[in-house]
Amino acid sequence: MMQSRFNQLAERLGTSTRCHMLGAAVSSLLVIAIFWLWSDPVLLVNDPKHSPEQLAESIRLISSGSALRNEYQQVMRTRDETQVLVDDARQWLPTSIEWTALRTSLQAQAIEHGLDVISLERGNEHKGERVSVLDVHCELEGSYLEVCQFLEALAAAKRPMWCDEIRLQREDNEIRSGTPGTTRCLAVLSLRAPFAGEGTVGERLLKMETIR
Amino acid sequence: MTSNQFTPSTGGELNREFDPEPVDEVSLENYEGWQTFELIPPSFRNARDAKSVLTAWMIVTTFLIAFLLGSLVALFFRGQAMRQRNLRLVADATPLDHLQKTIVLIEQQNETIRQWSSTVETAKPDDSVLQILASVAHATHPDSDAAPEDHLDVQSLHVKLALEHSGPPNKTPNWAQPRFSLSALANTRSSVTQWSGRLSGIDRLAELEMKAPTSFFRQTLVQANAVPRATSVVP
Numbered sequence: 001m002m003q004s005r006f007n008q009l010a011e012r013l014g015t016s017t018r019c020h021m022l023g024a025a026v027s028s029l030l031v032i033a034i035f036w037l038w039s040d041p042v043l044l045v046n047d048p049k050h051s052p053e054q055l056a057e058s059i060r061l062i063s064s065g066s067a068l069r070n071e072y073q074q075v076m077r078t079r080d081e082t083q084v085l086v087d088d089a090r091q092w093l094p095t096s097i098e099w100t101a102l103r104t105s106l107q108a109q110a111i112e113h114g115l116d117v118i119s120l121e122r123g124n125e126h127k128g129e130r131v132s133v134l135d136v137h138c139e140l141e142g143s144y145l146e147v148c149q150f151l152e153a154l155a156a157a158k159r160p161m162w163c164d165e166i167r168l169q170r171e172d173n174e175i176r177s178g179t180p181g182t183t184r185c186l187a188v189l190s191l192r193a194p195f196a197g198e199g200t201v202g203e204r205l206l207k208m209e210t211i212r
Numbered sequence: 213m214t215s216n217q218f219t220p221s222t223g224g225e226l227n228r229e230f231d232p233e234p235v236d237e238v239s240l241e242n243y244e245g246w247q248t249f250e251l252i253p254p255s256f257r258n259a260r261d262a263k264s265v266l267t268a269w270m271i272v273t274t275f276l277i278a279f280l281l282g283s284l285v286a287l288f289f290r291g292q293a294m295r296q297r298n299l300r301l302v303a304d305a306t307p308l309d310h311l312q313k314t315i316v317l318i319e320q321q322n323e324t325i326r327q328w329s330s331t332v333e334t335a336k337p338d339d340s341v342l343q344i345l346a347s348v349a350h351a352t353h354p355d356s357d358a359a360p361e362d363h364l365d366v367q368s369l370h371v372k373l374a375l376e377h378s379g380p381p382n383k384t385p386n387w388a389q390p391r392f393s394l395s396a397l398a399n400t401r402s403s404v405t406q407w408s409g410r411l412s413g414i415d416r417l418a419e420l421e422m423k424a425p426t427s428f429f430r431q432t433l434v435q436a437n438a439v440p441r442a443t444s445v446v447p
Contacts, residue, residue, distance in 0.1 A: 009266065015258050016265040023269025030276035037283050044287035050298045058305035061312065068311050075318045082322045085329040092336055128376045128447040130335040148345055155339035162337040164446040166345070168369040190372075194335055194447055202335065205328040208321070 086205060092160055093202050097134050097195045106138065106191075109157070113150040115142035118186075125197070132197025133162070138189040144168065147187045154191070165190035340442035344371050344416045348394060351410035364407055365397040367433070373442040392417060392438040397431050398424070404434050416441050 013019050037044075047055075061068070099122050110117050123135025140147065147168065154161045167188040196202035352364050375388040398404045401424075408422045417438040424434040 006266070006270075007263070010263040011259050013262050013266065014255075016261040019262045019265040019269060023266065023273065026273050027269065027276055030273065030280055034276065034280050034283060037280070037287065041287050041290075044284065045291040045294055047291075047295045047298045049295070050302055055298055055301060057309075058301045061305040061308040062301070065308050068308055068315065072311055072315050075315050075322065078322050079318055082325040082329070086325060089329060089332050093332065126447075128335070129378075130331055130376070131447050133447050144349070148342055151342040151345070152339060155337055155342065160337035162373075162446050163341045164375060165372040166341055166370070168366075170365075170367050192337075192446060194337065201328050202332045205325065205332055208325060208328075 086208065089202065090206055091158070093131060093194060093196050093206065094159060095196045095203070095206060097193055099134070102134070102136070102193060105159075106136070109153050110138075110140055110150055113142070113153060114146045115140040115150055115187075126192075127197050127199065129201065131194040131200050131202040133192040133194050136161070136191040136193060138191055140187045140189065141171075141184065142187070143184055147185065159193070162192040162194065163189055164192055334444040335447045338443050340373060340416070340440075341371055344392070344414075344440050345369070347414045347416055348411070351414060352396065352407060354410065361399045362403040362406075363399065364403060364434075367395045367397060369394050371440055373440060373446045376445045376447050390440050390442070392436075392440040394436045396434055396436075398434045399431050401426075407434075408436070411436055411438070 010019070013022060103120055103122070106120060107117055118139035118141055119137070120139075121137045123137055126133050126135065140150070142150075147166075151163055151166075154163060169186045169188075171184045171186060194202075196206050348369070352366060370391065370393045372389075372391040374384070374390040377385055377388040379385060396407075398407070404422070404424050408420070411417060411422075412420050418441055420436060420438040422434065422436050425432055
């Protein structure tokens with residue numbers, strides 16, 4: 001079959017010159033095809049799913065694998081340190097304030113330091129950028145020393161409070177040359193109890209969910 | 213019998229007719245081309261030549277096709293191997309990529325927490341008012357054994373710390389401005405002068421102003437005004 005077709009082709013071409021021409025043409029085409037294939041093999045040797053940049057990035061990542069793991073350990077150590085900061089803030093900054101509990105606590109502290117509570121009133125809530133605060137107006141009677149001790153206790157409490165304003169007035173006008181601080185006085189205090197109000201940095205800090 | 217046929221004769225005739233004469237040596241090489249002499253027709257000969265030429269080109273072409281196919285197969289497998297390798301490469305790098313993104317996120321979050329924490333920490337209540345009171349008390353009564361005429365009797369004290377406000381820093385509203393005022397009864401001018409000097413030395417008080425008569429011989433009310441300084445702005 002092949003032989004007969006070959007013979008037919010040879011007979012059809014007729015002369016050896018024609019055969020040379022046909023053979024050279026076909027061979028030339030094949031040589032060109034082979035040359036083109038090897039000079040630019042991208043058609044067959046390519047990867048359309050992955051870009052060269054992606055592969056280069058993958059190689060970079062694999063080569064820096066151990067460095068990345070060390071870096072992860074380092075940032076996790078830093079995370080633990082920052083978590084301590086958040087926990088510290090959570091210790092002193094409540095998310096809300098219950099007035100009854102606060103009043104009871106203030107009264108107890110004042111009495112503990114020998115002060116007479118004249119009045120204790122709840123003020124307004126103020127929303128600041130950092131935290132929100134609840135105003136407390138407080139009138140106390142006692143010695144200067146007792147007032148100072150009360151102020152110290154306020155600042156050192158587990159849930160500390162600001163004293164942003166204080167008015168001290170002597171109870172009598174008698175001139176005393178005795179020990180300072182023993183004179184009784186009326187103290188009008190403006191206190192500010194901070195809490196992590198809505199929209200403050202404090203709220204965002206306490207509600208932040210850490211990545212692990 | 214034809215005339216060309218050889219007929220034997222007698223001895224004399226024979227000798228006469230075939231008298232040996234010198235002849236050139238006969239060689240087939242003298243008849244060049246006789247070997248290639250063919251009786252086959254030119255068309256047939258051309259077809260035969262074409263066939264042999266075609267056979268030669270077929271061999272060359274077959275070799276080239278084989279080489280081309282081999283190249284195609286080799287490159288195909290090379291490409292497939294490369295794709296497989298790339299797949300493995302990307303698959304191996306994926307967890308590391310995730311790790312790297314996690315690291316970046318954690319670093320950003322750490323930085324944010326640090327900034328927020330330091331911001332919130334400035335709002336943590338401190339004892340600024342107490343520090344001011346203590347400094348003033350120390351400046352007013354530095355020595356408990358002081359002479360009675362040098363004793364200062366504090367009548368009233370007002371300390372107000374600066375409050376946080378949302379307006380521009382140079383336009384602090386009245387309710388947010390810090391204030392300090394102190395009134396005391398003094399017996400002598402010299403005690404007021406010394407007291408003023410001690411109050412001026414307090415770091416937590418700025419812009420101190422003393423309001424006292426230039427000279428007095430009896431108990432007089434003296435007033436001191438200043439701007440108190442807190443560790444941070446009260447929220």
